[in-house]
Amino acid sequence: MLAAILSLGGIGLIAAIILGLAAKKFAVEVDPRELALLDALPGANCGACGYPGCSGFARALAEGRADPADCTPGGKETVAEIARILGVAATSPEPRIAVVLCQGDRNRAADKYRYLGIEDCNAAQKLAEGPKQCPGGCLGLGSCRRVCPFGAIEITPAGLAVISRELCTGCTKCVAVCPREVIRMTPAAAEVHVLCNSHDKGAVVRKYCSIGCIACHICHKAAPQAYVIEDFLARVDYAQGAAAAAAVDKCPTKCIRDFARGYPEGCTFGGGACAAPSDVAA
Amino acid sequence: MTKKYKTFRGGLHPPENKAGSAHKPIEDCPLPAELVIPLSLHVGVPAEVCVAPGEQVLKGQMIGRARGLVSVPVHASTSGEVIAVEPRPHPSGKVLEAVVLRPDGADTPCDRVGEDQVHDWSATELLERIREAGIVGLGGATFPAHIKLSPPPQKPIDVLIINGAECEPYLTADHRLMVEQAEQVVRGSDIFRRVLGAKRVCVGIESNKPDAIQAMRRACTAAGMEVVVLATKYPQGAEKQLIFALTGREVPRGALPMDIGALVQNVGTAAATAEALSSGMPLIERVVTVAGPGVAEAKNLRVRIGTPLAHLVDYCGGIRGNLAKVLVGGPMMGAAQLGLDVPVVPATSGVLLLREEDLVLRPEGPCIRCGRCVQVCPSRLCPTTIAAYARLGRMDEAKDYNAMDCIECGSCSYTCPSAIPLVQSIRHAKASILAQRKKH
Ligand code: SF4
Ligand code: SF4
Ligand code: SF4
Ligand code: SF4
Numbered sequence: 001m002l003a004a005i006l007s008l009g010g011i012g013l014i015a016a017i018i019l020g021l022a023a024k025k026f027a028v029e030v031d032p033r034e035l036a037l038l039d040a041l042p043g044a045n046c047g048a049c050g051y052p053g054c055s056g057f058a059r060a061l062a063e064g065r066a067d068p069a070d071c072t073p074g075g076k077e078t079v080a081e082i083a084r085i086l087g088v089a090a091t092s093p094e095p096r097i098a099v100v101l102c103q104g105d106r107n108r109a110a111d112k113y114r115y116l117g118i119e120d121c122n123a124a125q126k127l128a129e130g131p132k133q134c135p136g137g138c139l140g141l142g143s144c145r146r147v148c149p150f151g152a153i154e155i156t157p158a159g160l161a162v163i164s165r166e167l168c169t170g171c172t173k174c175v176a177v178c179p180r181e182v183i184r185m186t187p188a189a190a191e192v193h194v195l196c197n198s199h200d201k202g203a204v205v206r207k208y209c210s211i212g213c214i215a216c217h218i219c220h221k222a223a224p225q226a227y228v229i230e231d232f233l234a235r236v237d238y239a240q241g242a243a244a245a246a247a248v249d250k251c252p253t254k255c256i257r258d259f260a261r262g263y264p265e266g267c268t269f270g271g272g273a274c275a276a277p278s279d280v281a282a
Numbered sequence: 283m284t285k286k287y288k289t290f291r292g293g294l295h296p297p298e299n300k301a302g303s304a305h306k307p308i309e310d311c312p313l314p315a316e317l318v319i320p321l322s323l324h325v326g327v328p329a330e331v332c333v334a335p336g337e338q339v340l341k342g343q344m345i346g347r348a349r350g351l352v353s354v355p356v357h358a359s360t361s362g363e364v365i366a367v368e369p370r371p372h373p374s375g376k377v378l379e380a381v382v383l384r385p386d387g388a389d390t391p392c393d394r395v396g397e398d399q400v401h402d403w404s405a406t407e408l409l410e411r412i413r414e415a416g417i418v419g420l421g422g423a424t425f426p427a428h429i430k431l432s433p434p435p436q437k438p439i440d441v442l443i444i445n446g447a448e449c450e451p452y453l454t455a456d457h458r459l460m461v462e463q464a465e466q467v468v469r470g471s472d473i474f475r476r477v478l479g480a481k482r483v484c485v486g487i488e489s490n491k492p493d494a495i496q497a498m499r500r501a502c503t504a505a506g507m508e509v510v511v512l513a514t515k516y517p518q519g520a521e522k523q524l525i526f527a528l529t530g531r532e533v534p535r536g537a538l539p540m541d542i543g544a545l546v547q548n549v550g551t552a553a554a555t556a557e558a559l560s561s562g563m564p565l566i567e568r569v570v571t572v573a574g575p576g577v578a579e580a581k582n583l584r585v586r587i588g589t590p591l592a593h594l595v596d597y598c599g600g601i602r603g604n605l606a607k608v609l610v611g612g613p614m615m616g617a618a619q620l621g622l623d624v625p626v627v628p629a630t631s632g633v634l635l636l637r638e639e640d641l642v643l644r645p646e647g648p649c650i651r652c653g654r655c656v657q658v659c660p661s662r663l664c665p666t667t668i669a670a671y672a673r674l675g676r677m678d679e680a681k682d683y684n685a686m687d688c689i690e691c692g693s694c695s696y697t698c699p700s701a702i703p704l705v706q707s708i709r710h711a712k713a714s715i716l717a718q719r720k721k722h
Contacts, residue, residue: 112620113618116643117703117706118672118673118703118707118710120673120675120710122710122714123706123707123709126709126710126713127375128374128375128376128620129376146675
């Protein structure tokens with residue numbers, strides 16, 4: 001018994017000495033700033049910066065290879081903190097968030113066939129370019145919801161992706177996965193958006209969607225600087241969009257949404273108070 | 283089973299449902315009011331249009347020029363006026379460029395080669411004629427025949443296989459062709475044999491077509507070709523499975539049949555080649571089975587390329603019941619259509635109409651690890667694993683489990699007691715893997 005304890009203890013002691021020496025000899029210099037930086041980062045490991053997780057980004061920052069502003073999810077404070085640690089000037093860009101430019105859920109936009117495949121927008125898009133008649137509308141199968149590292153996306157019961165303006169950090173992962181290019185990065189301050197992604201002519205859009213943009217130019221007349229109409233689709237010119245809200249109630253199809261007045265119908269963001277005023281007005 | 287027929291491992295036996303049309307002689311479908319001839323009639327580069335709206339064309343005249351190597355010309359299916367060249371719905375689900383032709387009813391053919399000179403032509407000349415005639419594989423893959431028939435010299439073909447399996451339920455077009463035009467199938471096969479210099483020619487037919495077997499045996503014996511009876515099992519007509527059943531050779535992963543000295547052509551392709559080379563009239567028609575509970579009367583029709591499906595259905599007495607699904611091809615591998623306004627193309631082996639009550643829509647359940655999908659997979663894959671990875675978006679793992687070897691026969695989905703969309707998920711994985719490959 002005693003022999004066993006002694007011999008095992010001896011082995012343990014020898015191993016400890018070897019390990020101790022090895023730790024001294026092969027110690028890797030860690031830039032203390034790297035640890036501080038890692039602390040300052042959100043720790044979401046979302047990959048938005050283009051590095052393998054927050055630690056990869058921290059190392060790149062410490063080595064001077066990365067731009068502090070690349071942590072979009074971190075927001076202004078994180079960027080400022082990084083800049084402080086590194087002793088550089090903070091150049092945080094205008095924060096941007098993602099918006100789904102469509103309100104054509106199952107009740108409003110027509111399908112061209114009954115899709116029975118797997119729940120994946122990219123798989124559906126491969127079958128005759130998607131089950132929706134509209135070539136740009138949201139398919140509502142939630143591929144974006146599944147990639148969002150921040151739980152910022154919800155699919156309404158009627159099948160429409162809606163992004164929370166509070167939870168979205170602007171990492172752009174959803175933009176990359178969506179096969180219909182219906183998610184766009186927009187300035188976080190902009191609350192008025194034309195929620196439509198169809199470049200078809202008005203008469204064609206009317207056939208398949210009751211809430212799509214028909215390029216009637218009424219928004220442009222109501223707020224000339226704030227709206228541009230290109231290729232049969234209106235969009236808010238975010239650089240001069242201050243007056244955009246003036247046109248919201250004028251749009252005959254109600255495809256312009258002011259998020260200050262609520263989210264699209266059926267989603268639970270904003271406390272679930274989503275009976276949108278612009279819908280009620282109709 | 284009293285007799286052991288040649289076969290492959292895996293597969294299954296869905297209800298054949300061929301009785302409705304198997305005994306019906308091929309009828310000529312009358313010309314429609316308007317033909318829509320897509321410039322993409324086959325895999326490969328679409329043809330380049332060479333007629334303009336307003337132009338009068340003759341039957342068999344070239345209206346689309348081949349572009350590049352993997353491409354064949356497109357011809358007018360009858361005489362008449364070109365009324366438009368514009369995008370039209372295509373059986374692929376896309377809207378693609380097509381020549382719209384209004385038949386004049388006279389069906390005037392353009393200049394033909396005239397007498398039958400097939401016997402004097404060399405292999406190169408034959409290949410050239412096959413290309414000019416726009417012959418593509420009529421089994422469904424529609425690969426240009428002249429390319430498939432020119433393997434590199436270091437890969438000689440010793441066995442030519444003529445595919446008369448027709449394993450898809452409902453379809454009887456190849457069956458009727460073998461019964462009614464066995465001679466022509468044999469003449470076409472002989473042309474392929476000469477082009478390839480193949481020693482052995484083997485026609486594989488499933489055991490459920492005794493009349494076709496008899497007719498083909500009679501025609502083949504004189505020509506020194508063999509007819510081999512295959513077990514009635516799906517997917518017996520799939521290229522690799524057919525080669526294995528007939529020769530015992532296995533096509534290695536990533537290789538082509540020519541790497542093991544085999545080449546497969548469909549009976550329809552053989553008949554079309556014989557017809558084109560002896561009459562000089564290019565590929566402008568094919569035999570199509572119109573079947574399914576959603577059509578008044580099932581028929582086998584000889585149809586001009588470009589005829590809208592609605593016209594075929596009308597000729598068969600119209601729609602019966604509450605039409606819910608239209609498939610081009612058979613029920614196992616056929617492609618669902620958005621409507622009946624798409625035209626017949628060389629890949630259209632059948633039109634299947636299903637009513638609402640024929641659709642079996644079961645809710646999906648969890649995988650119960652019964653292993654049936656593994657048992658039936660003719661490619662010896664593990665469908666449930668690949669599908670699970672595909673649905674998690676883990677395409678690298680799906681690839682490691684050999685998703686790319688899936689022949690998309692649908693046996694796994696058909697057999698799964700939990701109604702899991704297995705082949706659907708695997709197809710999604712394959713497309714993503716291909717897209718990834720293109721990016722790099
Ligand atoms: S936004 Fe795009 S990815 Fe998200 S549900 Fe709609 S179509 Fe799918
Ligand atoms: S909604 Fe899109 S951009 Fe916003 S956090 Fe989620 S994935 Fe990133
Ligand atoms: S028309 Fe506009 S709103 Fe309607 S489905 Fe298409 S993109 Fe969505
Ligand atoms: S057949 Fe269906 S339930 Fe059975 S193992 Fe395969 S996937 Fe699972």
